[in-house]
Amino acid sequence: MAEPLLRKKKLEGGSIYQRPPNVEASLDALLLLPIDQFVQRCAITSRGDPKYVPSECLLHVLRQVARLNNGDHFEALFGFLRQRILKALPPVERFAPGDRRASESAAAADIRDAVLAQFDQMLCRDRLDYEEHLDFFEVRFDMAIAKARSTARRKVKRDADRDAPLYLNDEPNEHTREVEAAFVRLQSDPVYEFEESDYRKRLLAAIDLLPDDQRRVIELQLQDIPIDSCDPDTVTMVKVLGCAEKTVRNRRDRAHATLRKLLSREGESR
Numbered sequence: 481m482a483e484p485l486l487r488k489k490k491l492e493g494g495s496i497y498q499r500p501p502n503v504e505a506s507l508d509a510l511l512l513l514p515i516d517q518f519v520q521r522c523a524i525t526s527r528g529d530p531k532y533v534p535s536e537c538l539l540h541v542l543r544q545v546a547r548l549n550n551g552d553h554f555e556a557l558f559g560f561l562r563q564r565i566l567k568a569l570p571p572v573e574r575f576a577p578g579d580r581r582a583s584e585s586a587a588a589a590d591i592r593d594a595v596l597a598q599f600d601q602m603l604c605r606d607r608l609d610y611e612e613h614l615d616f617f618e619v620r621f622d623m624a625i626a627k628a629r630s631t632a633r634r635k636v637k638r639d640a641d642r643d644a645p646l647y648l649n650d651e652p653n654e655h656t657r658e659v660e661a662a663f664v665r666l667q668s669d670p671v672y673e674f675e676e677s678d679y680r681k682r683l684l685a686a687i688d689l690l691p692d693d694q695r696r697v698i699e700l701q702l703q704d705i706p707i708d709s710c711d712p713d714t715v716t717m718v719k720v721l722g723c724a725e726k727t728v729r730n731r732r733d734r735a736h737a738t739l740r741k742l743l744s745r746e747g748e749s750r
Contacts, residue, residue, distance in 0.1 A: 497619045499536065507537045515545075515553055522560040535564055535621035543614065546607040558603075562596070568625045569595055574710075586726035587636050593723075594632035595625070686742040694735035696721065697728060707732070 499507070510518060510533060518541060522533045542557040570588035605611040617624040687698050700717050708718045708725045717728045 497615050499619055503534055503536045503619070506534050507540060510537050510541070515541075515550075519553055519556050522557060525563075535561065536618050538564075539614065539621060540618050542603075543606055546603070565596065565599060565625060566592070568622065569629060586724040587633075589724040590636045590639075590727065591629060591632045594635065595628045598628055598632070682743065683739070686739050689742065690735050690738060693721075694731050694738070697731045698735050698739075701732065 498504075510521070513521070518533070521531050522538050524532050526532060538557060538561050542554065542561060545553045545557060569592045572589045572592060573585050602611045602614050606614055687695055690698065697717060700720060705720065706714065706716050707728050708716050718725050721728060
């Protein structure tokens with residue numbers, strides 16, 4: 481018989497979470513299987529298959545395997561569960577730059593990344609000690625993922641509203657033009673660079689003051705690496721940084737604004 485969920489309590493009344501009877505019955509039967517056979521069963525993706533393993537049961541065994549440091553079985557089970565989570569999240573598609581659907585796809589990617597990151601963090605904490613928030617996933621896995629998805633969607637929307645570009649239709653505004661002109665001067669031929677050595681030093685010093693995520697975007701921009709490309713073989717910021725196109729653009733915009741302010745202050749103080 482599966483061990484009860486001993487820690488996570490409901491908000492209403494403070495009672496301990498309990499698995500639904502059907503989940504409890506399935507888990508009791510599945511725990512009788514050899515671990516290799518259980519792993520094979522988890523590869524079944526059709527819920528209509530009588531041998532399908534409910535996600536609640538998969539997670540329970542995954543947590544047990546993790547605490548036993550059984551690496552091979554953990555990786556296999558984690559991969560199966562991760563695929564189920566991905567199916568419950570918004571699909572991510574790639575569109576050509578300028579396509580209005582690109583921003584929706586970027587938001588979907590951010591939601592997906594946020595949910596996966598949250599789940600990975602909970603699982604890591606559970607391996608070290610005990611993460612009681614995973615108990616609810618053992619009770620109502622689909623509902624728990626739906627709640628995580630909803631929370632991530634609200635956060636992505638808040639971040640998008642807060643980090644909205646300072647110009648429309650991605651047309652450069654004044655501070656972007658100034659900073660990009662500075663980059664041209666920074667990347668120019670050696671003779672011009674020598675004449676502009678003082679300016680170069682100030683610009684490089686300002687770049688060093690940027691937050692790490694913004695500085696990395698600027699470093700890639702100075703290498704003429706595009707933000708994104710339809711060519712799968714092209715090296716892009718999206719691939720290097722591992723984040724959505726919109727996230728890269730927002731970081732670039734904030735970096736440009738900060739650099740302009742820093743350079744303006746230095747110019748005024750000279």
